[in-house]
Amino acid sequence: MSLDNLWAGWRHEYIQEATERERTAGLDNDATSCVFCRIAGSGPPSIDNLVVWRGEWSFVLLNAYPYASGHVLVLPLRHVGGLGALTALESAEVWAASQNAVAAIEGAYDPDGLNLGANLGRAAGAGIPSHVHLHVLPRWSGDTNFMTSIAGTRVMPETLQVAWQKLTEAWPSG
Ligand SMILES: [Zn+2]
Secondary structure, X not given: OOHHHHOOOOOHHHHHHHHHHHXXXXXXXXXXXXXXXXXXXXXXXXXXXXXXXXXXXXXXXXXXXXXXXXXXXXXXXXXXXXXXXXXXXXXXXHHXXXXXXXXXXXXXXXXXXXXXXXXXXXXXXXXXXXXXXXXXXXXXOOOOOHHHHHOXXXXXOOOHHHHHHHHHHHOOOO
């Protein structure tokens, strides 16, 4: 596959626009224009906002542009761009939520493995670098490799609503 394909998917237009905006105006630190903050303010978890779990400091959201079914984002409720900006309480809850996200994905999808990670900064592949978030997603032996996955070429066999239902049911209680 050529490098062209890497950026030829659904993200291209948005990335280009956002990158140009950042070059001229700097990183967008305005929480009012942040899609994650808008969702964080949309109330308790529901099939409408696709929030799977919400805690005191953080929440877990289905990625609207998944690399695989069951792909979630774990992120602080507060609009901060870097891991270093998280308080100890936020860090601890983000990590606990990541552990539960792994358990929920394992319970709902029985994958062969999982990817857990963060793209810190636009250059590292973050679509929304101003609000730090961790990706957690299931992987199967023989599925597309990660680079193919992030090009947005994978066919999604289920809707986000079905994924939300599965993960909510599989979310560890207590
Ligand atoms: Zn935000």
